[in-house]
Amino acid sequence: MSQLSTVKKFVSSEDGEEFKELVKKHYKGFVHVPSRELAPPCFYTDAKRAFETLRQKNYYHYDVVMAGGKHCSRTFVKRTLVGCPGITYKYLSLRLFAHPWSGPDAIPMMKSICNINKSMIEMTKEHTGHGLCDYNLTLINDMPSAAFHSSVGFKEEAFYGMGKVSVSWHADSSLQNGSSIGVCHFVSSRKATPCDWRIALRPSPSGENGVSSDIPPISVRTADGDAYFLLGSFNEKYQHCVLAGSSQHRISSTHRVATIEKDTYQYILRRSKTALKRLRTEVEKDEARMDYRVVLFSQKVLTELEMEWVAQYWLQGSTHNKLHVWWHKPMETLESLWENLEELTHRVYTRCIEASSAVPRAVVVAILEEFKIRQRLRQLWDERRADAVYKKRMKEDQRPIARPQFHDRKDCLPKSLSTAIQMLASVRVQKQISTVDKTNETNHHGVRKAQKSSAAKKKRPSSSSRKKEVHKRKRETEEENRPLGLIL
Numbered sequence: 001m002s003q004l005s006t007v008k009k010f011v012s013s014e015d016g017e018e019f020k021e022l023v024k025k026h027y028k029g030f031v032h033v034p035s036r037e038l039a040p041p042c043f044y045t046d047a048k049r050a051f052e053t054l055r056q057k058n059y060y061h062y063d064v065v066m067a068g069g070k071h072c073s074r075t076f077v078k079r080t081l082v083g084c085p086g087i088t089y090k091y092l093s094l095r096l097f098a099h100p101w102s103g104p105d106a107i108p109m110m111k112s113i114c115n116i117n118k119s120m121i122e123m124t125k126e127h128t129g130h131g132l133c134d135y136n137l138t139l140i141n142d143m144p145s146a147a148f149h150s151s152v153g154f155k156e157e158a159f160y161g162m163g164k165v166s167v168s169w170h171a172d173s174s175l176q177n178g179s180s181i182g183v184c185h186f187v188s189s190r191k192a193t194p195c196d197w198r199i200a201l202r203p204s205p206s207g208e209n210g211v212s213s214d215i216p217p218i219s220v221r222t223a224d225g226d227a228y229f230l231l232g233s234f235n236e237k238y239q240h241c242v243l244a245g246s247s248q249h250r251i252s253s254t255h256r257v258a259t260i261e262k263d264t265y266q267y268i269l270r271r272s273k274t275a276l277k278r279l280r281t282e283v284e285k286d287e288a289r290m291d292y293r294v295v296l297f298s299q300k301v302l303t304e305l306e307m308e309w310v311a312q313y314w315l316q317g318s319t320h321n322k323l324h325v326w327w328h329k330p331m332e333t334l335e336s337l338w339e340n341l342e343e344l345t346h347r348v349y350t351r352c353i354e355a356s357s358a359v360p361r362a363v364v365v366a367i368l369e370e371f372k373i374r375q376r377l378r379q380l381w382d383e384r385r386a387d388a389v390y391k392k393r394m395k396e397d398q399r400p401i402a403r404p405q406f407h408d409r410k411d412c413l414p415k416s417l418s419t420a421i422q423m424l425a426s427v428r429v430q431k432q433i434s435t436v437d438k439t440n441e442t443n444h445h446g447v448r449k450a451q452k453s454s455a456a457k458k459k460r461p462s463s464s465s466r467k468k469e470v471h472k473r474k475r476e477t478e479e480e481n482r483p484l485g486l487i488l
């Protein structure tokens with residue numbers, strides 16, 4: 001069967017009434033505004049100039065992302081992120097670090113993007129059903145035309161035969177529920193050739209959120225300087241894609257309300273400082289009084305700090321670091337917190353090995369389990385950094401740098417935790433055996449006592465002491481397995 005016979009129908013903005021009806025009926029929340037209707041009047045010139053300046057100053061870079069968290073690939077578009085100071089944005093397993101658009105250290109070029117953002121917020125608010133729209137960042141895309149990419153080749157849109165795809169079907173991730181997305185876009189020249197870049201929309205194929213996947217997709221032709229909005233929860237119900245124009249390159253600025261719960265410098269700084277303070281107090285205690293919950297919490301934070309922040313930042317190479325001037329001090333602070341946490345972890349580990357009989361079993365279990373997780377993640381990070389895509393498709397200054405750095409010192413743990421894991425596992429087994437021994441002793445005494453009393457009272461011994469012991473073990477195991485959320 002030929003591919004064309006399997007493609008489904010789509011409706012284009014050039015289809016007139018049919019298109020208008022379909023949008024009105026089934027694409028509520030999608031609004032396309034031509035550039036002449038956008039206020040303020042200087043918006044077009046200011047925004048176009050700002051995004052073009054970023055391009056001239058080489059702020060846009062390709063990303064290496066991991067679709068489905070597995071396969072590494074380079075994006076077709078170059079990107080940069082601008083937003084509130086300290087904000088980051090995670091998509092396809094990659095954390096992007098924003099250039100700040102406000103605050104004392106924001107550079108004028110980024111401040112002008114903050115003004116564009118304010119206008120985008122005002123424009124969004126003009127529409128009913130806009131939901132949350134206090135955009136806290138914009139992901140700016142620099143997109144080559146289909147002509148530019150003829151050597152590599154854009155893929156054809158596979159489902160509806162819509163043409164060359166610049167950004168394939170997706171819904172934006174890491175956004176606050178019910179929040180809008182505002183997009184403005186510009187192409188390289190206005191008059192010579194009409195802009196033939198299009199965006200396309202379709203209901204989420206999963207059919208979740210109550211929109212039937214039978215509704216035909218739409219493709220919308222957009223002109224230079226136009227904006228479009230996906231209002232309220234539209235992004236949660238529909239997918240969008242970008243169809244490449246034939247000859248002009250395009251820059252789009254996509255304003256979003258990103259989640260901030262776990263994605264800001266302020267968050268990880270606060271969390272790392274808390275973990276450090278709590279773990280320090282714990283390490284200074286007598287071994288027997290160490291609280292496994294504090295140990296577990298601090299280990300989870302250490303893993304998060306290492307994998308989600310330090311490794312993510314340095315994955316993007318030396319030029320990424322050079323450009324992200326605002327992040328230099330924060331990253332230095334985070335790496336030094338990581339080192340302090342590692343040192344204290346080393347002390348807890350040493351106690352587990354050297355004073356194993358005094359350390360509570362739950363502490364050994366907590367540290368062992370988190371070491372296993374960290375060991376696995378370190379392997380995965382090494383594999384990710386070594387992926388062939390970097391050599392094949394990224395310049396040297398955009399290839400990963402392996403950080404954090406591990407020191408070959410006595411007071412530090414090595415990068416590979418395999419020996420530590422083995423040692424902790426054997427301590428856990430010893431502790432298991434001694435618990436069983438103690439239990440047997442108790443049972444033995446219990447039985448002897450019961451036998452005596454049985455002899456005296458001619459009655460079967462009660463099983464309550466054994467039941468109590470079983471309950472005690474069950475409670476201990478439950479405590480060990482308690483989700484971390486409960487103790488934070």
Ligand SMILES: O=C(O)CCC(=O)C(=O)O
Pocket residue numbers: 139141167172183185199240241242252253254
């Ligand atoms: O450029 C556009 O219009 C949208 C880009 C997009 O879908 C994205 O950046 O996720």
